[in-house]
Amino acid sequence: MSYRVEIAETQQVFMVAPGESVLDAALRCGVNLAHECTFGGCGTCRVRVVDGAVTYEEFPMGLTEEEDAAGFALACQARPAGDLVISTARAAEPAIPARRTTATVQAITSLGPDVLHLRLALSDDEAFAFEPGQYMKILLEDGSHRSFSMASAPNGNTVDFHVRQIAGGRFTTGQLPQLRPGDKLDVEVPHGSFSLRKEDYRPLLMVATGTGLAPIKSMLEALMDDPDCPPVWLYWGMRSAADLYLHDEIARWGERLYDFQYVPVLSRADDTWQGRRGYVHDAVAADIGDLSEHAIYLCGSPNMIHDAKQTFMVLGAQAPFIYSDGFTFQHAPG
Secondary structure (H helix, E strand, O other), rough: OOOOEEOOOOOOOEOOOOOOOOHEEEEEEOOOOOOOOOOOOOOOOOOEEEEOOOEEOOOOOOHHHHOOOOOOEOOOOOEEEOEEEOOOOOOOOOOOOEEEEEEOOOOEEEEEEEEEEEEOOOOOOOOOOOOOEEEEEEEEOOOOEEEEEEEEOOOOOEEEEEOOOOOOHHHHHHHHHOOOOOOEEEEEEEOOOOOHHHHOOOOOEEEEHHHHHHHHHHHHHHOOOOOOOOOEEEEEOOOHHOOOOOHHHHHHHHHHOOOOEEEEEEOOOOOOOOEEEHHHHHHHHHHHOOOOOOOEEEEHHHHHHHHHHHHHHHOOOHHHHHEEEOOOOOOOOO
């Protein structure tokens, strides 16, 4: 049996066929819902169920039980249990429209064992317009794309990226290492609702794993030398000390940020490591007992984000002030 879905903000209506997800049905009917990974890991397609109920074949990683109980759902995995009314409204959405353009490679250098620094530039009279925390799509010749978060604050016509090289990755290990300064890329920018919310004016807790540091860096660069910058705690989870590709630079950020605390946490540290060990969200819980007054930004592994949300809400974190962006990685087929 098919079910009717209405979007509260636009009154758009579409039908969902048996066994079809809300997202798949919307796209089939020409209704644009925000999405990225399509398998429940990143949380981009989160909607609120205003009326009705949904079911899942398997509960998605990008949603917590508390969010589910509060009426939120991931459209890419949700199957209607009856007719639905959903809300796609998000507080303080970045208002810069995405546009397609051509970017020029300025530099590609190594940051760490499997992370490259990519710098792109637009023409001299064209600026990269985005909110700190957002991402860019690099458009590939076959019509697919790869998404990368900006790793620098908006500043003229250049922007930095931290690109993790994935075994079998069509772009990261295939095309990217072959690029040279002056080469052109078709891009679409900006995308994403993960962005700095200065209007919260709460102490900031930033938690990242891997290259999830990139959008956090963009946000913190935007706060540097700002006299109204709130206190900032940055926890960065990696496996080994060699993976902390920006460790020395981050240690200097305290010179330009008000009351900045940086805590690297290693999950597979060797005997020479003198710092924190274990999972990054556990380190936060051990250090900060009450998170009720914080604005929390989580970026990186969907597993970390899921576990951190559950842990932090026990410590008083308020769902409206938890912002997250789960990084998923794509591989070339075959």
